Amino acid sequence: MAQRERWIAVLIVLPSILLIAIFVYGFIGWTAAVSFSEWDGIVPDYTWAGFENYNQLFNSASVAGRRFTIDLWNTLFFTIFFLLICIAIGLLLAILLDQKIKGEGIFRTIYLFPMAISFVVTGVVWQWIFAPGTASRPRGVNALLNMAGLDSLRWGWFTDTTEIGVFHVALIPVIIAAAWQLIGYTMAMYLAGLRGVPEELREAARVDGATEIYIYRNIVLPILRPITLSALIFLGHISLKIFDLIYTMTGKGPGFVTDVPGIFMFETTFQGNHYAQGAAISSIMFVMVALVIVPYLIFSLRQEVEI
Amino acid sequence: MSRKTMFRSLLVTLLVAATLLSACGTAAEPVAEELAGSVEIFSWWTAGGEADGLNAMYVVFDSLYPDIEIINATVAGGAGSNAKAVLATRMQSGDPPDSFQVHAGHELIDSWVVADAMEPVTFIFEENGWLDSYPPDVIDILSYDGEIWSVPVNIHRSNVLWYNRAVFEENGLTVPTSFDEFFAAAEVLSEAGVIPLALGDNGIWTAVHLFESVLLGSMGPEAYRGLWDGTTDWAGPEVAEALDTFAMMMEYVNEDHAALSWDQAAQYVADGDAAMTIMGDWAEGYFKSIGLTPDVEFGWAPSPGTAGSFIMLSDSFGLPLNAPNRENAIAWLIVCGSQEGQDAFNPLKGSIPARTDGDRSLYDVYLQSAMDDFATNAIVPSLAHGAAASEGWSTSVSDVMTFFITDLDVTAAQAGLVQACVDAGVCE
Numbered sequence: 067m068a069q070r071e072r073w074i075a076v077l078i079v080l081p082s083i084l085l086i087a088i089f090v091y092g093f094i095g096w097t098a099a100v101s102f103s104e105w106d107g108i109v110p111d112y113t114w115a116g117f118e119n120y121n122q123l124f125n126s127a128s129v130a131g132r133r134f135t136i137d138l139w140n141t142l143f144f145t146i147f148f149l150l151i152c153i154a155i156g157l158l159l160a161i162l163l164d165q166k167i168k169g170e171g172i173f174r175t176i177y178l179f180p181m182a183i184s185f186v187v188t189g190v191v192w193q194w195i196f197a198p199g200t201a202s203r204p205r206g207v208n209a210l211l212n213m214a215g216l217d218s219l220r221w222g223w224f225t226d227t228t229e230i231g232v233f234h235v236a237l238i239p240v241i242i243a244a245a246w247q248l249i250g251y252t253m254a255m256y257l258a259g260l261r262g263v264p265e266e267l268r269e270a271a272r273v274d275g276a277t278e279i280y281i282y283r284n285i286v287l288p289i290l291r292p293i294t295l296s297a298l299i300f301l302g303h304i305s306l307k308i309f310d311l312i313y314t315m316t317g318k319g320p321g322f323v324t325d326v327p328g329i330f331m332f333e334t335t336f337q338g339n340h341y342a343q344g345a346a347i348s349s350i351m352f353v354m355v356a357l358v359i360v361p362y363l364i365f366s367l368r369q370e371v372e373i
Numbered sequence: 374m375s376r377k378t379m380f381r382s383l384l385v386t387l388l389v390a391a392t393l394l395s396a397c398g399t400a401a402e403p404v405a406e407e408l409a410g411s412v413e414i415f416s417w418w419t420a421g422g423e424a425d426g427l428n429a430m431y432v433v434f435d436s437l438y439p440d441i442e443i444i445n446a447t448v449a450g451g452a453g454s455n456a457k458a459v460l461a462t463r464m465q466s467g468d469p470p471d472s473f474q475v476h477a478g479h480e481l482i483d484s485w486v487v488a489d490a491m492e493p494v495t496f497i498f499e500e501n502g503w504l505d506s507y508p509p510d511v512i513d514i515l516s517y518d519g520e521i522w523s524v525p526v527n528i529h530r531s532n533v534l535w536y537n538r539a540v541f542e543e544n545g546l547t548v549p550t551s552f553d554e555f556f557a558a559a560e561v562l563s564e565a566g567v568i569p570l571a572l573g574d575n576g577i578w579t580a581v582h583l584f585e586s587v588l589l590g591s592m593g594p595e596a597y598r599g600l601w602d603g604t605t606d607w608a609g610p611e612v613a614e615a616l617d618t619f620a621m622m623m624e625y626v627n628e629d630h631a632a633l634s635w636d637q638a639a640q641y642v643a644d645g646d647a648a649m650t651i652m653g654d655w656a657e658g659y660f661k662s663i664g665l666t667p668d669v670e671f672g673w674a675p676s677p678g679t680a681g682s683f684i685m686l687s688d689s690f691g692l693p694l695n696a697p698n699r700e701n702a703i704a705w706l707i708v709c710g711s712q713e714g715q716d717a718f719n720p721l722k723g724s725i726p727a728r729t730d731g732d733r734s735l736y737d738v739y740l741q742s743a744m745d746d747f748a749t750n751a752i753v754p755s756l757a758h759g760a761a762a763s764e765g766w767s768t769s770v771s772d773v774m775t776f777f778i779t780d781l782d783v784t785a786a787q788a789g790l791v792q793a794c795v796d797a798g799v800c801e
Contacts, residue, residue, distance in 0.1 A: 225631035320631040321779030338768030
């Protein structure tokens with residue numbers, strides 16, 4: 067009987083396993099194969115090219131190589147700042163909302179709301195907000211600065227080509243826009259976590275004379291650690307694959323100041339017909355995301371086993 | 374139906390009626406062939422004047438071949454960015470439309486002709502006697518391997534300098550015809566607090582667009598043509614000079630160029646914040662749409678150094694191999710290439726006919742001047758709009774320009790352009 071139920075279970079999940087095997091893993095494998103081919107142009111060409119397409123992307127003498135190096139640095143800085151801001155402000159908002167204030171539901175909705183909007187809309191709106199304008203006719207935030215008499219603070223925002231080391235300051239407006247969209251989500255995750263902290267624990271600590279700050283640092287935050295990890299994974303895979311927000315907000319930017327691998331992949335594949343190069347970029351992006359996701363999956367699987 | 378669209382449709386009908394009447398004398402009587410069934414026309418003309426123009430051509434087609442049902446397969450998206458992806462999927466899976474819109478020249482040739490996906494249309498040109506109706510330079514641009522590969526329905530001009538007449542008069546300037554005159558005028562304008570040259574290169578193609586005008590202005594039409602077949606050296610002094618000139622022009626460009634699109638740059642000219650912009654002649658359509666009158670508020674001239682030359686780009690229709698309704702597709706292509714078809718389409722689209730015998734009375738003052746230049750100038754293909762080079766090549770040039778507008782490093786940019794030509798398989 068148990069044997070038979072087992073077979074039925076397998077049969078039921080078989081179609082979805084097959085579909086996923088073909089349309090997810092099959093195509094990942096196919097993309098990897100194309101990335102080792104010489105396919106350049108509309109007509110497929112599966113001649114073996116070895117690592118040529120990858121070498122091109124890391125050849126700092128070529129335009130493609132210069133672009134891809136910038137893309138990787140941009141992704142790194144974007145990811146770091148985006149995660150830090152989302153986690154820090156998300157946690158702060160969650161703690162503030164957890165103080166049993168009046169109208170919590172309204173605030174929660176307000177903070178969560180940006181998440182309901184698509185990145186494309188966010189991109190367009192923030193492009194208007196940060197459009198720099200000219201000295202005689204400033205726009206967006208620059209116009210506000212100008213009205214406030216702070217004209218010396220006026221700058222090019224996402225069009226500024228200033229570099230600090232390998233960090234492009236033009237990324238700052240993009241990070242702000244992305245963080246604005248996902249801070250609410252991070253907050254909601256933390257809020258759920260905070261609600262899971264037993265009141266007795268806090269009471270006990272208070273009885274022992276702990277200050278509120280001490281309670282948060284040594285009792286609440288350690289309990290929230292799995293939530294932080296989940297948030298980091300969720301936000302991290304978004305930021306490593308980011309495309310739509312940047313594509314609509316700034317594009318690649320002058321001198322590729324706001325370029326990311328996703329945009330490079332799209333342009334080289336679907337505008338330039340360099341299919342093999344596009345596949346190589348996709349494969350690198352896949353590896354980057356896998357480096358984040360796989361350890362997490364292993365970690366959470368192990369936890370489930372323990373439970 | 375809104376009042377505006379109703380007005381538009383009325384206009385279309387009237388124009389078509391007018392062209393049909395006027396065409397009766399000149400064109401051969403429509404042959405009442407026994408064609409029936411359907412024809413699927415694939416394009417990215419979904420809105421505005423272009424969609425109206427396409428519909429006007431459909432009306433012409435319908436009057437000649439009432440038994441053929443037109444399937445209007447359009448995919449929205451600027452300059453066909455989405456349509457091209459859909460088309461690629463359909464072609465690769467062996468499901469071509471009967472005819473599809475494509476930028477004439479290398480965008481078609483290097484993508485689809487070399488892939489053996491197209492049938493040449495030379496026989497249509499010969500059977501209809503079109504070889505004398507189109508300028509030889511245009512036939513050259515459409516040709517590859519001794520055959521013509523698509524039927525152009527319109528011509529846009531790329532190398533046009535648009536300027537604000539009031540700003541020029543206030544500063545006592547005349548329209549610059551050379552780069553020296555351009556920089557002299559730019560100096561006067563920037564001292565007067567006006568942005569000399571408006572540029573909106575948020576989409577980098579506008580920088581490529583400006584660059585092709587500068588290339589042509591620096592080396593003339595013969596050498597410019599040679600860039601695309603490898604006879605003019607990309608590492609040579611003319612290209613270096615063009616890059617130098619371009620770098621100098623960037624000194625006179627609005628500081629927020631990287632945040633704007635071409636129409637926002639044109640708006641600067643319209644508002645008098647900027648004096649000039651170099652853009653294709655769809656800018657005229659934009660100026661008119663915001664209520665300006667050609668030759669009154671704004672004027673035009675060939676971009677500096679390019680008088681006597683005409684950088685063209687063209688929308689055309691091709692004949693895919695194994696088109697499901699080949700005979701009907703040929704009938705459609707004959708309408709596209711005919712005087713009636715083109716005079717129905719172009720006044721609405723805001724472009725000029727690819728033929729030299731269009732009815733001038735249907736076109737406005739700018740388009741008439743463009744028709745005159747088109748009939749007499751040296752015609753060369755546009756890089757930024759798919760006529761001169763393959764999409765892969767022009768994408769590489771875009772990447773070079775993305776760096777160049779920022780670092781203005783002539784040596785690096787020239788090395789990048791040389792490599793782009795090599796990667797495209799044209800240079801050694």
